[in-house]
Amino acid sequence: MLPAKHFAETTATNTASLILLEFDRVGLEYIVDNKPKRIIEDVSLSINEGEFVSIVGPSGCGKTSILKMVSGLNPTAIGEIRLQGKKITKPLKNVGIAFQNPVLLPWRNTLKNVLLPLEVVQPYKREYKQRLPEYKRMAQELLATVGLQDFQQQLPWQLSGGMRQRASLCRALIHQPEILLLDEPFGALDAFTREEMWVMLQNLWMRVKCVGILITHDLREAVFLSDTVYVMSPRPSSIIYQLKIDLPRPRTLEMCLTDDFNHLFSDIRRHIRRS
Numbered sequence: 221m222l223p224a225k226h227f228a229e230t231t232a233t234n235t236a237s238l239i240l241l242e243f244d245r246v247g248l249e250y251i252v253d254n255k256p257k258r259i260i261e262d263v264s265l266s267i268n269e270g271e272f273v274s275i276v277g278p279s280g281c282g283k284t285s286i287l288k289m290v291s292g293l294n295p296t297a298i299g300e301i302r303l304q305g306k307k308i309t310k311p312l313k314n315v316g317i318a319f320q321n322p323v324l325l326p327w328r329n330t331l332k333n334v335l336l337p338l339e340v341v342q343p344y345k346r347e348y349k350q351r352l353p354e355y356k357r358m359a360q361e362l363l364a365t366v367g368l369q370d371f372q373q374q375l376p377w378q379l380s381g382g383m384r385q386r387a388s389l390c391r392a393l394i395h396q397p398e399i400l401l402l403d404e405p406f407g408a409l410d411a412f413t414r415e416e417m418w419v420m421l422q423n424l425w426m427r428v429k430c431v432g433i434l435i436t437h438d439l440r441e442a443v444f445l446s447d448t449v450y451v452m453s454p455r456p457s458s459i460i461y462q463l464k465i466d467l468p469r470p471r472t473l474e475m476c477l478t479d480d481f482n483h484l485f486s487d488i489r490r491h492i493r494r495s
């Protein structure tokens with residue numbers, strides 16, 4: 221049986237109260253020229269189940285490094301990041317990741333690219349062959365949510381950049397991750413396509429309702445998608461501002477033109493400092 225939360229038609233809210241992820245005085249140093257260089261000074265925050273957060277801040281302040289620490293690919297050596305109270309020390313299984321460049325396998329069509337995590341991640345992998353028809357339906361449901369129902373058989377080179385990114389988001393979510401990590405996923409797209417992608421990402425996320433952590437330089441994108449926006453300072457960085465976004469969901473692009481939206485945007489903008 222699939223977990224009950226599978227694509228439940230639920231409405232995401234920012235009222236979730238159970239903490240899923242905790243950053244406890246997290247720091248980061250890299251060795252540069254044989255000397256430790258402090259990148260992140262001290263980050264403490266907690267993210268509730270089903271919450272979508274964005275992290276914004278000047279270039280080089282360590283945003284991508286934070287995602288690597290959360291994913292367990294580069295576990296933190298200073299302070300702790302805890303998932304359900306347990307320190308993250310190795311790569312997490314139940315994570316979906318989407319980067320600026322949607323890396324789809326060029327020899328697999330859209331549907332097969334989306335199915336990939338179910339082929340390699342347990343417990344799905346174990347039953348892949350027996351449950352393939354059901355898995356295909358899950359993939360098709362996701363592809364329909366992002367308007368790619370008619371592009372299942374296309375290879376990546378036959379898709380536009382925005383379509384590839386939509387497929388990549390479906391792939392990141394097909395195995396129902398607890399955490400979705402997004403590193404400037406729409407940075408390479410034109411402004412109009414990017415705004416369409418906000419709506420699609422919101423639709424997908426409201427179906428799956430996992431924790432979302434978005435790294436972005438686009439403050440409007442952060443406001444549109446988030447329950448909470450965290451602003452980081454220049455290096456050595458820390459969180460210098462935190463803003464709850466209480467706009468109702470589902471959010472629409474028209475809302476970006478309202479005074480409420482613009483106040484939130486301006487508030488965050490005032491707190492961004494350059495390195």
Ligand SMILES: Nc1ncnc2c1ncn2[C@@H]1O[C@H](COP(=O)(O)OP(=O)(O)OP(=O)(O)O)[C@@H](O)[C@H]1O
Pocket residue numbers: 250251252259278279280281282283284285286
């Ligand atoms: N493996 C590494 N070894 C040494 N230094 C690193 C390593 N990875 C990142 N850095 C440095 O750490 C700092 C933070 O990098 P990171 O990519 O996390 O920043 P960022 O905030 O995501 O930047 P941007 O907004 O420009 O993408 C940068 O100065 C970068 O050069």
